[in-house]
Amino acid sequence: MATVQDLPQIRGVKNIPVEEFYSSGHRTCQGCESALVMRLMIKAAGQRTIVLGSTGCMYVANTTYYSTPWVVPWMHTQLGSAGSAATGTAAGLNSMMRKGKMTQEPINVIAFCGDGGGVDMGLSALSAALQHDEYNLLIICYDNESYANTDIQVSGSSPWGANSTFSPPGSEIRNMNTRWKKNMAPMLAVGHPDMKYVATACASYGLDFNNKVRRALTSGGPTFIHCIDPCPKGWDYDPKYSHELGMLAIETGLWIQYEIIDGELTLNGPSRAIAKGIRKRKPVEEYLMRQGRFAHFLPEDIKKFQDKIEETWEKWWIPGLIPITPSQE
Amino acid sequence: MATVKPKPYAESKEELISGSEAIGIACALADVDVITAYPIRPYDTVMQYVSRLKADGNFDFDFIVAESEHSQFEIVKHASAVGARTFTGSSGVGWFYAFEAITVTAGLRMPVVAMVGNRALDDPGAFGVEHNDAMAVRDLGWHLYWVATAQEALDMALIAWKVAEDPRVLLPFALSCDGSFLTHSQAIVQVPSQDQVDRFLPSYQRGTLQLHPDNPITVAPQVNEDWLMEIRKQTDEAMRRTSDVIKEAYDEFREIFGRGDPSPFIEEYMCDDAEIILVGMGTLAMPTRVAVRRMREAGEKVGFLRIKFFRPFPAEEIRAVLGKAKGVAVIDRDYSYGSPSFGGVLFHELRSTLYTLDDRPLMLNFIAGLGGREIKVGDIGQMVETTQTAIDTGKIEQETTWVSVRE
Numbered sequence: 024m025a026t027v028q029d030l031p032q033i034r035g036v037k038n039i040p041v042e043e044f045y046s047s048g049h050r051t052c053q054g055c056e057s058a059l060v061m062r063l064m065i066k067a068a069g070q071r072t073i074v075l076g077s078t079g080c081m082y083v084a085n086t087t088y089y090s091t092p093w094v095v096p097w098m099h100t101q102l103g104s105a106g107s108a109a110t111g112t113a114a115g116l117n118s119m120m121r122k123g124k125m126t127q128e129p130i131n132v133i134a135f136c137g138d139g140g141g142v143d144m145g146l147s148a149l150s151a152a153l154q155h156d157e158y159n160l161l162i163i164c165y166d167n168e169s170y171a172n173t174d175i176q177v178s179g180s181s182p183w184g185a186n187s188t189f190s191p192p193g194s195e196i197r198n199m200n201t202r203w204k205k206n207m208a209p210m211l212a213v214g215h216p217d218m219k220y221v222a223t224a225c226a227s228y229g230l231d232f233n234n235k236v237r238r239a240l241t242s243g244g245p246t247f248i249h250c251i252d253p254c255p256k257g258w259d260y261d262p263k264y265s266h267e268l269g270m271l272a273i274e275t276g277l278w279i280q281y282e283i284i285d286g287e288l289t290l291n292g293p294s295r296a297i298a299k300g301i302r303k304r305k306p307v308e309e310y311l312m313r314q315g316r317f318a319h320f321l322p323e324d325i326k327k328f329q330d331k332i333e334e335t336w337e338k339w340w341i342p343g344l345i346p347i348t349p350s351q352e
Numbered sequence: 353m354a355t356v357k358p359k360p361y362a363e364s365k366e367e368l369i370s371g372s373e374a375i376g377i378a379c380a381l382a383d384v385d386v387i388t389a390y391p392i393r394p395y396d397t398v399m400q401y402v403s404r405l406k407a408d409g410n411f412d413f414d415f416i417v418a419e420s421e422h423s424q425f426e427i428v429k430h431a432s433a434v435g436a437r438t439f440t441g442s443s444g445v446g447w448f449y450a451f452e453a454i455t456v457t458a459g460l461r462m463p464v465v466a467m468v469g470n471r472a473l474d475d476p477g478a479f480g481v482e483h484n485d486a487m488a489v490r491d492l493g494w495h496l497y498w499v500a501t502a503q504e505a506l507d508m509a510l511i512a513w514k515v516a517e518d519p520r521v522l523l524p525f526a527l528s529c530d531g532s533f534l535t536h537s538q539a540i541v542q543v544p545s546q547d548q549v550d551r552f553l554p555s556y557q558r559g560t561l562q563l564h565p566d567n568p569i570t571v572a573p574q575v576n577e578d579w580l581m582e583i584r585k586q587t588d589e590a591m592r593r594t595s596d597v598i599k600e601a602y603d604e605f606r607e608i609f610g611r612g613d614p615s616p617f618i619e620e621y622m623c624d625d626a627e628i629i630l631v632g633m634g635t636l637a638m639p640t641r642v643a644v645r646r647m648r649e650a651g652e653k654v655g656f657l658r659i660k661f662f663r664p665f666p667a668e669e670i671r672a673v674l675g676k677a678k679g680v681a682v683i684d685r686d687y688s689y690g691s692p693s694f695g696g697v698l699f700h701e702l703r704s705t706l707y708t709l710d711d712r713p714l715m716l717n718f719i720a721g722l723g724g725r726e727i728k729v730g731d732i733g734q735m736v737e738t739t740q741t742a743i744d745t746g747k748i749e750q751e752t753t754w755v756s757v758r759e
Contacts, residue, residue, distance in 0.1 A: 071565045075430065086573035096563045098433055099572035100426065101452055107423040110416060111386070111430030112563070118385040118414040119436055124555070130565060148426070151419035 027159055028071060028129045030237040036230055040066055049085040049092040054262025056252040056269060057081055057137075057165040059226040064133065064163060065095060067236035072131035073116075075100050075108035077145065079137035080172040081165060103144035105136035105162055106152030109245075113158035131240050132159065138166040138180035142207050153215040153245045161239045161246045164207065167254035175257045179205045183331070184324055185316045187257070192319035203331065208249040209344040212283050220246040221283040227269030228280070228292055235282060242284075251278045259315025268313060276304040276332050279343035288341065298342060307332055364545040371505040371534035374541050375467055375527065376401035378509035380411040381549040385436035388416045388424040392446035393479050394531035395469025399441070421446045425453030425464070432462040433563045433571060437513060437556045440464065443531060444471030447485045457524045458493035460572055461587065463516035463556070464524045465509065469535045470634070470685075472723040479531065480724015483633065483686035486528040487662075487697050493587045495525040495594065496663040498633035500619075502539040505529060507605065507612070510544075510553055514601045517556045521594045523587070528662075530685075532724060533635035544609055552608050595664050617666035619658040622648055623673050626655030628739050629713075631674070631702060632683035633659050636720070636727045640683070643732035654736055659698065667705045674706060679714045679739040683732075685721045693717065695752040714742050720755035731755050 033039055044065040051058040057080055065072065074097045076082050082099055085092055100108035113132045119125040136145050141164035149162060169187050170176040177187040177200045186192055190199035212221040219242035224232040232250070239246035253268040255261070260268065272278040273293045280294040289295075296302040307329050311317040317324075340348045361381060369377070375398050379387065389399035405411035418424040421442045428438035442450055447468055457464050472482035489496060495516065499505045505527065512525040529535055563571060575583060602616035613619050621641050623629055630640055637658045647654045657673050659666070674680050684696020691700055695717035706712050718735045721727040735755065742748045
């Protein structure tokens with residue numbers, strides 16, 4: 024397990040491998056971007072990969088007994104265990120290969136979690152997994168911004184004010200969810216300075232995501248990718264707009280696309296253009312008002328949201344990543 | 353800290369070691385691939401020992417100091433799925449912190465071997481032994497064995513991997529060891545040679561169940577009402593099969609290593625012709641045996657039955673021994689609040705076991721030694737006296753008695 028697979032960057036959509044390792048046999052919702060994340064992820068990783076899936080949509084909707092979309096070996100893990108599943112799998116392979124109990128070969132180990140499993144419950148196990156420099160593993164958080172499989176309940180990764188079954192707008196309290204989305208990828212990047220690779224991604228930019236997966240798997244060591252996944256059911260919109268909403272999240276500056284390679288940050292796609300002043304951020308209202316989960320918003324709520332984005336881009340030490348600023352003294 | 357300089361065991365030899373160290377040596381002899389640790393007293397002495405074995409280059413394995421007990425158990429579960437031999441453990445509330453992972457380990461039929469250094473559950477905090485922590489797995493599909501000596505700890509650890517990893521079984525194995533009395537107390541242990549162990553213990557082969565790119569299976573999908581009952585029943589069948597596998601392994605063990613009891617499941621001490629039989633588990637065997645011997649010297653017909661396997665529960669063998677007695681005194685180092693007789697867990701299992709007998713002995717329950725309180729020879733004498741009174745009068749005044757407790 025010391026070495027990594029040869030997974031070169033894919034130049035252009037025409038060069039994306041045609042083989043599918045996440046195929047038919049699942050029953051995800053129409054317009055599910057998380058299903059696309061799975062498909063693009065394993066397309067980039069290839070056949071010599073073990074995938075571990077923690078409880079959530081991509082477990083329940085994908086793998087119902089007697090049917091599986093996974094052409095590669097796949098195993099369920101508990102809700103908070105994406106980090107532990109990756110660690111245990113990598114450790115088992117590592118130990119047996121070193122001791123000659125298994126043929127030596129680099130096998131990709133990928134564990135995925137939703138925002139509930141990763142941003143909330145699994146945070147400590149994720150953090151522990153990311154400390155193990157001796158194991159090559161990738162953890163992907165597919166973030167649809169709620170516990171979407173269990174009836175759309177608010178998570179630590181849900182946006183402020185979003186309507187969910189645990190944060191319904193009422194006659195007394197309009198915005199039950201008073202928490203802002205956790206700053207997940209930067210928290211992991213800053214907290215684990217020896218990590219070789221951290222990225223954010225969105226399935227609306229498929230090739231970009233393919234290449235981020237490959238970069239992660241060839242970095243050597245534990246890596247993390249956080250994907251924003253529009254969810255027709257949880258966000259309440261027509262499924263045909265999934266891609267558009269993913270793009271809007273980025274174009275409004277709400278979600279920022281970047282890679283941190285060996286501690287060096289590079290913004291990419293529209294986020295890079297925004298940062299360089301080539302493109303202007305779209306008003307967040309365009310994004311919010313396309314989703315039923317924000318339908319109860321009054322102008323003041325939209326303004327609050329817009330102000331938060333302004334703050335993120337204008338006041339943070341590193342826009343979109345680091346809210347801490349050094350003292351002027 | 354480890355008290356013995358760890359060394360590889362080319363030849364069988366005697367060592368003065370604790371129960372934890374004995375299991376640590378078993379890990380090395382079994383060539384375990386992945387071990388996960390998290391600190392909690394008293395089980396963690398085994399992890400201190402194996403970490404030293406690794407540091408000194410005497411045992412090659414992947415050692416992961418997890419960030420919680422939950423992760424500890426999840427990590428070995430997944431390592432086991434790719435075919436690695438695994439070991440982990442915990443104590444008290446740490447064992448409970450891992451409980452979700454402990455549950456699925458059995459549900460998935462992963463042959464993880466775990467040590468429980470029995471410890472009282474919080475709150476209030478107590479480091480000492482109490483059996484409720486390990487007892488909690490009794491309904492999940494784990495083997496559950498109560499160890500009495502350091503020698504038995506080493507021997508049963510080797511047997512644990514052999515039985516758990518047997519394709520007819522594939523169920524995890526918990527070695528329950530009394531905190532302090534076993535985990536920290538030293539005794540002379542005959543450590544077998546590597547050659548003996550290699551002859552006894554085959555490598556772990558998952559075969560078509562191994563998670564590997566050459567065998568692209570989907571493990572643990574959602575089954576719902578369509579299949580859950582069938583899968584539960586398969587686990588039940590494995591638990592029913594394991595009794596024979598245990599016997600087979602135990603016979604082979606006795607042949608190769610030249611030691612062991614007549615039965616892997618129970619240990620009888622002066623039970624022949626005994627009118628009163630004391631029953632208990634773990635290290636309380638030592639004071640109980642001493643008390644029984646003294647009472648025998650005084651002409652009392654008393655015996656002691658030690659239950660070794662709590663799961664699978666050796667009902668047949670127990671009936672054969674206890675069915676002959678007039679009175680049975682069950683010593684529980686655990687308690688079940690609100691249970692049918694407001695007593696211990698072992699008591700209720702035994703009463704259920706004996707129900708099918710036509711001629712049932714009188715049964716009394718003694719709650720003793722909770723939180724590590726010592727069970728004294730005199731306490732045992734009182735238990736027998738109370739049981740004798742019940743036999744003489746034909747009446748049970750009080751079913752459950754808390755022994756040596758302040759009023």
